[in-house]
Amino acid sequence: xxxxxxxxxxxxxxxxDLWLKPLGLLQIASFLERFxxxxxxINCLDRHHPLLEQxxxxxxxxxxxxxGKFFFQEVEKPAVLKDVPRRYKRYGIPPDIFxxxxxxxxxxxxxxxxxxxxxxxxxxFEVIKRVKENFPSVPVVLGGIYATLCSEHAxxxxxxxxxxxxxxEIAVLKIIDKLQGVKRDYSDITLQRIxxxxxxxxxxxxxxxxxxxxxxxxxxxxxxxxxxPVLNRDIFVQEKSQKVLKKIEYLxxxxxxxxxxxxxxxxxxxxxxxxxxxxxGIIKKLKGKVRFHTPNGLHVRFIDKKIAKLFxxxxxxxxxxxxxxxxxxxxxxxxxKASRQNLTGVIENLSSAGYKKEDIGVYILVGLSHxxxxxxxxxxxxxxxxGVKAKIAEFSPIPGTVEFEKALTKSSLPLQEEPLLHNNLCxxxxxxxxxxxxxxxxxxxxxx
Numbered sequence: 001x002x003x004x005x006x007x008x009x010x011x012x013x014x015x016x017d018l019w020l021k022p023l024g025l026l027q028i029a030s031f032l033e034r035f036x037x038x039x040x041x042i043n044c045l046d047r048h049h050p051l052l053e054q055x056x057x058x059x060x061x062x063x064x065x066x067x068g069k070f071f072f073q074e075v076e077k078p079a080v081l082k083d084v085p086r087r088y089k090r091y092g093i094p095p096d097i098f099x100x101x102x103x104x105x106x107x108x109x110x111x112x113x114x115x116x117x118x119x120x121x122x123x124x125f126e127v128i129k130r131v132k133e134n135f136p137s138v139p140v141v142l143g144g145i146y147a148t149l150c151s152e153h154a155x156x157x158x159x160x161x162x163x164x165x166x167x168x169e170i171a172v173l174k175i176i177d178k179l180q181g182v183k184r185d186y187s188d189i190t191l192q193r194i195x196x197x198x199x200x201x202x203x204x205x206x207x208x209x210x211x212x213x214x215x216x217x218x219x220x221x222x223x224x225x226x227x228x229p230v231l232n233r234d235i236f237v238q239e240k241s242q243k244v245l246k247k248i249e250y251l252x253x254x255x256x257x258x259x260x261x262x263x264x265x266x267x268x269x270x271x272x273x274x275x276x277x278x279x280x281g282i283i284k285k286l287k288g289k290v291r292f293h294t295p296n297g298l299h300v301r302f303i304d305k306k307i308a309k310l311f312x313x314x315x316x317x318x319x320x321x322x323x324x325x326x327x328x329x330x331x332x333x334x335x336x337k338a339s340r341q342n343l344t345g346v347i348e349n350l351s352s353a354g355y356k357k358e359d360i361g362v363y364i365l366v367g368l369s370h371x372x373x374x375x376x377x378x379x380x381x382x383x384x385x386x387g388v389k390a391k392i393a394e395f396s397p398i399p400g401t402v403e404f405e406k407a408l409t410k411s412s413l414p415l416q417e418e419p420l421l422h423n424n425l426c427x428x429x430x431x432x433x434x435x436x437x438x439x440x441x442x443x444x445x446x447x448x
Contacts, residue, residue, distance in 0.1 A: 001037045001176055004108035005029055005204075006131070008115070009044045009093075009123035011075065013086040013425050017047055017068050018295045019261035021212040024144060024168060025114050026200035031169040033201065037176065040108075041204040042101045044092040044127065045070060048207050051097045065259045065291055065317060066210040078122070080418055084426045085436065090123070095130070102134045110179065111135065112172060113160070115144030118399065118419040121158070128159045141175055143168045148231055149399045150419050166233060167217075169194050199247050202255050210259035211251050215244045215278065219265035221299075224333040224402035225368065225395060228265050238270060241277040248282065252290050261293040261318075268302035279310035288315050297322035297363050300338030300346050308349040319355060320391070321346065324365040326379045333403070334365070340382065347386050357387035366434065366442060367395030367427035369406045373438045380445050390446040394424035394439075407431070 007022035022043055029039040043049075052071055070091040077088035111131050115124045128140055143164030147154045151165055164171040170189055177184055202208055216239065218232035251257045268275055282292070297320045303311075311319065323343050324334040331339070338346070343362070350360055362383045366376045383390040397407040397415055399422075408415055411430030415421050421429065428436050 001109040001180065002106060003032060003037050003039045003110045003112060003176075004105065005039060005041045005112045006114075006127055007041070007043045007045055008113060008120075008127040010070070010091040010116070010120050011088065011122040011126075012091065012117075012120065012423065013084060013088060015070055015072075015089075015091040017045070017070055019065075019067065019210050019212050019259065019293060020045060021200075021205070021208070021210075022114060023200055023212050023214065023263070025112070026202060026204065027194075027198060028112065028168050028172055029201035029204055030198045031194055032173065032176070034198070035173065039201065039204070040105065041201075042098065043205060044098060044123070046093060046205070047071065048209070049093050049097060050207075051100070052093065055097065056094070065293065078420055080420050081423070081426060083429060084423075086425065092123075095126075098127075098130065099134075102130070107135050108138055110141065110176060111138055112141045112143070112168075114168075115142065115146035115154075117396070117422070118146045118150050119396075119421070119423040121146050121150070121153070121419055125158055132159060139175075139179065141172060143171070145227075145231065146419065149227060153417075153419060166231065197243075199250055202251060202257075208255060208257065210261065211255070211257045212261045212263050213244075213247065213251075214263055215239050215274070216264045216266060216269075220269060221266065221335040223335050223337075225365075225398065226265075227398040227400055230400035236266065236269075238274050241274055241281065244278050245281040245285065248290075249285060252286065257290060259291045259293065261295055263296050265296065266299065267294065267296075268299050268307065271302060271307060276307065276310065279307075279314045282314040283310070286315075290315065292316040293318035294320050296320070301342045303346045303349055305349045305352065308346070308353040308355075311350075312353040312355060317359075318361075319350060319359065320361045320363060323362045323379070323383065325371075325375060326382050327371075327375045329370055330365065330368060330375070333368070343383075344386060347388055358389065360388040361391045362388055363391050363393045364446075365393050365395060366439070367424070367431060368403060369410050369431055370433075371395075372433050373442065376434070376442050377445065380442070384446075392443055392446055395427050396422050396424040397427070398422065 005025045032039055072089040072091045074087050075090045139161040141162040142158055142160035147163055148165040162175050218236040219228040220236045300321050323338045324330055364379045380390045397404045413421050413430045428434055
């Protein structure tokens with residue numbers, strides 16, 4: 001089959017590219033290519049698309065380590081978000097470039113579309129609409145986070161023909177086989193083998209300067225605000241360290257990738273058999289040829305002196321730590337990721353290894369149903385007293401989590417029916433403990 005995969009636009013008040021790649025689609029593409037299917041990709045979030053410079057005179061500026069702002073165009077704000085005092089935007093390549101990409105393609109036999117945050121679905125709907133206008137008889141498959149967590153909403157309103165909840169590789173193959181009338185034994189095609197044996201198809205992003213990778217699936221912890229157990233069906237599996245190293249070496253050798261971001265939910269779990277041999281292999285084989293980053297946030301209590309030294313020697317440039325809060329109640333719901341003492345010790349370990357304190361970022365959570373401004377301010381002041389950067393992570397009520405159920409009891413807004421209200425920048429619309437003005441004050445406190 002001739003298969004077109006699409007990574008849709010982001011519709012939001014803010015968006016920034018921290019090594020964001022359509023990793024799920026790249027994984028599916030590589031998997032389907034093994035079954036002799038021809039796969040192409042349109043990445044609506046391509047900051048380096050050549051037509052941006054030709055048609056719009058300039059590309060969005062890249063900042064340190066290939067991060068940067070997306071090209072954007074302001075669009076009409078949805079009525080349900082009218083009280084948010086921010087401009088609403090479409091982030092990614094303009095629609096005319098997207099249409100040109102579609103027009104120069106041979107009509108595909110199948111279109112697969114992913115979905116990110118639940119409240120980004122307007123970009124998904126817009127892509128499906130345009131695909132249907134260009135290829136009215138071609139079936140569309142929708143998967144990804146939104147399609148999994150808001151499956152009823154997606155089935156009722158998206159316009160897609162097929163839906164995939166959870167991992168997509170085998171599910172998409174089954175849809176293709178059904179359309180082609182192929183009978184196959186799927187018992188030998190396990191997700192563990194897929195994850196270990198397949199390298200994401202970065203050849204579909206020919207001008208990529210950076211890459212995102214996953215070395216595990218799921219998370220063994222049960223933070224009450226996180227959907228990882230729902231998305232991964234309570235499974236936690238780590239790849240073998242030697243296979244992870246081969247993937248990294250391949251990305252550096254074949255595509256000259258200079259920056260690689262680890263997006264694991266629990267990168268440091270089982271460190272002796274996982275991250276430690278990966279770091280040792282990077283130090284031995286790559287010798288500073290590539291920079292590494294951990295934007296997802298590391299579990300603080302696992303970073304001992306040895307791991308801190310290995311991170312520094314392996315050329316990890318972006319270190320982000322998950323702390324969440326100094327308050328006991330918030331620590332409890334975040335699986336006690338880090339006490340004050342834990343964080344203090346880890347900062348000392350990282351500093352002793354060679355990191356400057358100002359290069360260390362610590363995530364603080366704001367917006368949980370029980371949180372008040374004084375808790376967040378106390379947490380920020382504690383983090384800043386250690387000489388490191390405090391970074392605000394606004395709470396998003398994610399369906400399927402404990403905190404989503406708490407938010408439902410507190411809010412009179414239709415959080416269950418309208419995913420746009422899951423937006424992390426508008427929790428104050430339903431949680432009156434912290435106002436928008438107070439949120440701005442909190443963000444200003446992290447600066448300087």
